[in-house]
Amino acid sequence: MRDVGLVCLADGIVGVSFGAAAVAGGLPWWVPVALSVLVFAGGSQIAAVGVVLAGGSPLAAVAAGAVLNTRLFPYGLAVADVVTSGYGPVRRWLVRVIGTHIITDESVAFALRHDNRSRRRAAFWTCGVALFVIWNVTVLLGVGLGSALHDTNAFGLDSTFPAVMLALALPTLTSRSVKVAAGAGAVLAVALTPLLPAGLPLLAALGGLTVGGRR
Amino acid sequence: MMPMTAIVALGVLTYAFRFTGPLLRGRVTVPAAAERLFADAATVLLIALAATAALTAGHGFAGWARPAGVLVAGVLAARRAPFPVVVLAAAGVTALLRLAGVP
Numbered sequence: 513m514r515d516v517g518l519v520c521l522a523d524g525i526v527g528v529s530f531g532a533a534a535v536a537g538g539l540p541w542w543v544p545v546a547l548s549v550l551v552f553a554g555g556s557q558i559a560a561v562g563v564v565l566a567g568g569s570p571l572a573a574v575a576a577g578a579v580l581n582t583r584l585f586p587y588g589l590a591v592a593d594v595v596t597s598g599y600g601p602v603r604r605w606l607v608r609v610i611g612t613h614i615i616t617d618e619s620v621a622f623a624l625r626h627d628n629r630s631r632r633r634a635a636f637w638t639c640g641v642a643l644f645v646i647w648n649v650t651v652l653l654g655v656g657l658g659s660a661l662h663d664t665n666a667f668g669l670d671s672t673f674p675a676v677m678l679a680l681a682l683p684t685l686t687s688r689s690v691k692v693a694a695g696a697g698a699v700l701a702v703a704l705t706p707l708l709p710a711g712l713p714l715l716a717a718l719g720g721l722t723v724g725g726r727r
Numbered sequence: 728m729m730p731m732t733a734i735v736a737l738g739v740l741t742y743a744f745r746f747t748g749p750l751l752r753g754r755v756t757v758p759a760a761a762e763r764l765f766a767d768a769a770t771v772l773l774i775a776l777a778a779t780a781a782l783t784a785g786h787g788f789a790g791w792a793r794p795a796g797v798l799v800a801g802v803l804a805a806r807r808a809p810f811p812v813v814v815l816a817a818a819g820v821t822a823l824l825r826l827a828g829v830p
Contacts, residue, residue, distance in 0.1 A: 543729045546731065551737050556741065583744075584741065586768045617769075669818055671781070679814075690770055693767060697772075698774050705779055
């Protein structure tokens with residue numbers, strides 16, 4: 513649980529930088545705020561805002577964000593047993609509606625650390641709910657700061673997002689096959705970034721799964 | 728500009744992606760091998776996301792300051808440093824390099 517607090521702190525920093533960067537880039541305050549409540553997926557929010565700030569159309573922004581979030585489908589399969597728990601039809605339904613929304617990189621990473629189902633459930637829900645609160649509060653905070661801070665890159669805030677992803681993924685690199693797959697995927701994604709529309713190189717990274725001597 | 732309809736559309740699509748996994752899991756039996764594949768797919772995507780976010784901006788190279796900060800963060804993370812230390816190190820290294828004139 514200490515780790516959940518640390519992840520919240522880390523994502524809070526990312527939240528502040530996201531809110532600040534969006535507003536500093538010229539978007540109205542409600543854009544990062546609405547994205548954070550309704551989408552609640554940092555990577556896609558940053559990508560969507562990035563596309564719009566780079567002059568892309570809203571459609572391109574939605575497409576980039578949506579493609580990034582396709583990873584939530586395998587995440588959902590991985591944590592299905594803890595998302596769909598609960599007793600009685602109403603509570604079960606409520607748990608599912610909320611649990612579905614808090615499927616994130618972080619909550620899934622924490623859940624997958626445990627083999628025991630009740631521990632998985634506790635880790636998933638603690639992390640997911642805490643992150644939802646922290647993420648939205650810090651994005652709002654960032655929006656407030658955004659008008660004061662004009663050059664967020666000067667503070668290196670753009671490094672925090674990949675650093676968070678890396679810190680989350682490193683502990684899951686347990687087998688040789690997944691290490692090779694992840695390495696190949698990363699090379700593929702970076703190599704294809706100049707060629708494909710934003711978001712697609714990330715999906716191409718899944719091609720890395722075909723190497724590494726699996727099965 | 729990003730209209731509210733675009734934000735709602737992304738929200739609905741995102742929720743659909745989140746919803747489909749648990750939904751299918753209840754209906755179909757997922758073999759252990761497939762389950763491992765999905766877990767590995769998640770890891771591959773996270774690493775690829777970290778790599779592209781560290782190295783690229785738009786369709787080009789992000790400059791050296793950002794990947795350098797992320798690299799330091801990665802080394803710290805691999806040595807099990809606390810999360811805020813990892814994140815602040817990333818921002819700090821990048822900010823200092825930019826202060827020194829590195830793009």
